[in-house]
Every structure is written in C-alpha cells, then in structure tokens.
Amino acid sequence: MTDPKAPAGSNQGGLPYALAAYGIWGFVPLFFKLLESVPPVEVLAQRIIWSLPLCVVIMLARHQIYDFLAALKNVRVLRLLLASALLIALNWLVYIYAIFTDHVLAASLGYYLNPLVNVMLGMLVLGERLSKLQMLAAAIAALGVAILLAGALDTLWISLTLAFSFGLYGLIRKIAPVGSLPGLAIETTLLLPLAAAAALYYIWIGDGAGFGSDTGISWILAAGGVVTAVPLLLFATAARRMSYATLGFVQFLAPTLQFLLGLFAFGEPLKPAQFLCFLLIWTSVAVFSFDIWRKRRAERAAVAA
Secondary structure, three states: OOOOOOOOOOEOOOHHHHHHHHHHHHHHHHHHHHHOOOOHHHHHHHHHHHHHHHHHHHHHHOOOHHHHHHHHOOHHHHHHHHHHHHHHHHHHHHHHHHHHOOOHHHHHHHHHHHHHHHHHHHHHOOOOOOOHHHHHHHHHHHHHHHHHHHOOHHHHHHHHHHHHHHHHHHHHHHHOOOOHHHHHHHHHHHHHHHHHHHHHHHHHHOOOOOOOOOHHHHHHHHHHHHHHHHHHHHHHHHHHHEOHHHHHHHOOHHHHHHHHHHHHHOOOOOOHHHHHHHHHHHHHHHHHHHHHHHHHHHHHHHHHO
16 A cells, blocks of 8 residues: 655645644754753664654554565665665754754754755656746745855755755655655664664663663653654655645745744844845745645636636
8 A cells, every 4th residue: 555646746635744744843843852961873863763663553553564565675665765764864863963052043944945955856857847936936935045044154064964865855755666654664674773783882881861871861762753753754645645846835834833943942043144034935935825826726716617
C-alpha cells in the first residue's frame, strides 16, 4: 500500500498533511530546549534509534510491512533513500545545534529560504510552472531573504545548510517509488548503525548528561522518536500528493512559528533586516495564497457552468 503520486500541479489531499507537519516543526524548538544539556550528536542518535520502532509498529498496524521488505530488496530505492537519509540526518544535526546555541532565528531563516529552493527544484527538475502571480510571490520572498542574509552573515552557514538539505530531501522523497512510512523506516534503518555507535559511545564515556543519566532526560530522548517520525511521515505524504511549489509556500508556517518563538520565548534580538524580511515574506505568502484561491474559484465556476 503506497501513497498516490499526484501529478505536477496537483494538490489532491496533501494540504492537511503539510499543515500538520509544518505546525509540529514550528513548535519543536520548545521540545529540544529541554535537551540542551545533551550533546547534539547524541540527541540526533537517539532520534534515529527511537524513530524506527515507532515506524515498525505503525507499519504493522497499516499492513505496510511487506512494502517495507520489498523496498529493501530494490537497489534503486535503497540508493535514493540512502541519499535522503544522509540529507535529513545533516538537517537534524544542524537544526539541533542551532537551537542549543540560541540561533533559532537563523534556523527560521533557513526554513524561510527552503521554499525558494523547493520552487527552484520544482521548476528545474520536475518541470513545474509558476503563474505570473506566483512568480511575483517568489520574487518578493527572495527579496526578503536577500535582505535577511545581508544582516545575518555570521550564521549564514546554518541557514543555507538547513534550506538546501531539506529541499533536496523533499525532492528525493517525492520521486522515490516508495510509500511515506516504509520510506521513512528504511531511512532510519540505514542510519541505525551509525546512530547506535554514537549512542553507545556517549554511554561509554559517561558524561552524565545523556540517555541513562536521568529518568526525565531519558524519556524525553525516547519521545524524540515521535517528534521525528510523525511530522516526517506527514511531510512525505504531502510531498507526494501536492505540487512541490505549493508545498514550498505552505512551508512558511514552520519558520514563522520558529521566528516568533526565537523572538518572544527565547528572547533573541530582532534586527531591522529581520523585521523587514518577515513583512516581505508574509506579503509573498498572501500573493501566492490569493493566486491559488483565484484559480480554485475559477475552476469551481467552470464546473458549475
């Protein structure tokens, strides 16, 4: 049982999944702030370790375990998912580091920039086309990001790494001929040896901060499997059911929530360039949303006629 793959430009059933995924990602800094005493690499390792059993349980419940086993025998699928696994692991590690070092605003910038990467990949690789209003929206967003980049050069590497690693990850998951859940399970399986080695290393050195050092910390690290698997599953489903360009603009939800958390919950300073970028990007979202609403209204009118 695999997810239907919508044609380019289609948005068949993908929007609710995208909104749920990006909503969870928007608030996830609150979760990782609870783990600041744990090394970022160990947090990443525990995320991977605890994601796999959750994926297996859900696959058993949804009768997808055979899809998982079949995909493991497909060399082409394994190559694609090895690439996507490495990309998402890099994305997770940089994101955790950004939160732990009080660079949530830099992380939000990366995810503001990511939709522009999605639009570019959708046009260059998938042959998707943008309307004039959508091109205007992309130009406005690009201007906002350019202004923000000029005012955040010291953390530019964080923003660019997050943007391009997740953009390429989403593209691979869209074209990989495997369902959302089996694909995620294979990714975590491929990463498991490295994750287990890292986890054992931190247990062996006994730094007194990670898994096993405190009951509360251990439970939070284990809960990282849920925080990791659920939104990624929702995202992978959305990526296969809607156009990549539209998915990119829905993604502005997560960095906006992260931006607000960094500003109001974590007290990070707001530069004038960041404020101007925020206004321009939401103008872009408004233009893009209006174009989608206008097209759907025209389609309904044509059907009614």
